Amino acid sequence: MTNIKQKIREQITCAVTAAIKKAGYDAVSFTVETPRERTNGDFSANAAMALAKIAKKPPFLLADELKEHISVDERYIERVEVARPGFINFYLNNEWLYEVLLLTEKLNDSYGKSNIGEGARVMVEFVSANPTGLMHMGNARGGALGDSIARILAFSGFEVTKEFYLNDSGNQIEKFALSLEARYLQLCGIDAPFDEEWYQGDDIKDRAAEFLKLHGDKYSGMPAEKRREALVKFGLEKNINIMKKTLSDYRIDYDVWFRESALYESGEVEETLKLLQEKGYAYQKEGALWFKSSDDDEKDEVLVRANGVPTYFAADIAYHRNKFENRGYDKVIDVWGADHHGHVARMKYAMEALGINPNKLEVVLMQLVRLMRGGEAARMSKRSGKAITLDVLLDEIGIDAARFFFNMRNAGSHFDFDLELAVQQSNSNPVFYVQYAHARICSIIRLLAEDEILVPPYSGIDAALLKDDAEFNLLRKISELPDEVSAAAQTLEPSRLTRYATELATEFHSFYNACRVNVESRKLCDARLKLIDATRITLANVLKLIAVDAPEKM
């Protein structure tokens, strides 16, 4: 057993199901949930309301009837009551809450873990920033989101692979080459023109300068093709290494860095295009190869340009085919910016065309980050080079704050990130509130340990001494972790966990102000010490899932 709440829900479901049967009604599906108002009990079943339609009786009467058939000899159930529209409310004794202390002791850093994934192999592909430049705020959000999703899924029994897709071929590489070449030639004292459409950022100048330092100006006299090839090879590797370093600093370590160029080298792009044509999903028109869209309203998409060069879309289809067919993932999650949403239906349809179940592909659309400067929207553009880079961001607000901040809101909601505010706000940042709770707990444990009062085993405490409201609230919140993690895994929303962490911290801070741990009575001290240690374990586990540090001192 790894989830107390679930265990009780199952018991109640059983009891109510049995009651429905005993009362002579057909089985009906209903839910057991936690009422928001505690006066409505610890758990509540809506079976009578669900049954009302079939039984054609008022829910309130049905609830009364069912209540008579519920056996209350269950260990935790104290009493059962029927409330207004027809809820059957269960009031429990405190034993179940105390058991959470045993559970956290037994499971420790596994508390919250589940096996809902049943070992399914899932790939999470995220960030996948163009290697032509530095990473920006959008990548920062995508990184925090994707990595946390991967951690949550791994904790929930999935076998997870984290992957970065490197777009190391195609148009933007051409542009990258031309940009580097111009900067290099300029550094060699040659008056090379620079197109406005090229990458204007300083990082391009940096790469060119580094290249110059390494090779001198010997490439200035070589054929352009050879020069560009060398520059791109150099610039790409350099940029990729910078990205790896930055992401690693951001606590993101990928299992696989997958190169787009590999799909061309292996012939998979060509093969996939051939397959699409054979199956009748692609056709020639005006010299180009087109992908037939699923319905007439939608426009068809070009796979291979008239000049013979495949589009990004073609490579992406081959890439996703590779994920499923070559590597056999049960599920693939892509984290994309919301500006790519038009791509989702097409990609799923392409999978269908290739005979792959499109439901195995799940795309998490993330609203782009809108960068604000003191209330004024600042447009981010990689081309103009004016974007705030991930490096600068991490430097200014810290890794913990960034990881926490970018996971505070649902992926689908817009996110205004005010840089000026974030910088000056460092002490009112919500992440400190949560970390402070953890540090406070560690501090108490540390001080008591100096007096040789150590966290006792569950078997050594009298849990019934914990009877303050603040203590119950804290226990109750701790008991919610497994549900929260599972919900985060199912909805792919790590933001649930930042909220949960904040709520747990709130309950702890309230407890801290209401109850002292270091009290005269050794028995009460032991029980409270056990309680805060369970809180510490729970906080540490949830923070680990979003990769935020749980400091022992602040």
Place this chain on the structure above:
RNA sequence: GCGCCUGUAGCUCAGUAGGAUAGAGCAACUGCCUUCUAAGCAGUAGGUCAGGAGUUCGAAUCUCUUCAGGCGCGCCA
């Protein structure tokens, strides 16, 4: 024009596969440090859930519609 997303307290956002009296954090106001970290706590105030209609025991949640904002609709990625 067509499609997707968003609209909840002054601001930023939650709201759990319809559930009970719509929540939190900032900001505002009033209190709490001789006691384990005040980066904290307790309390007050703040709402036509964008508007309208429908579905039913019951709607912020589902359907339809209007309005407002964002994004997409390239032989770009």
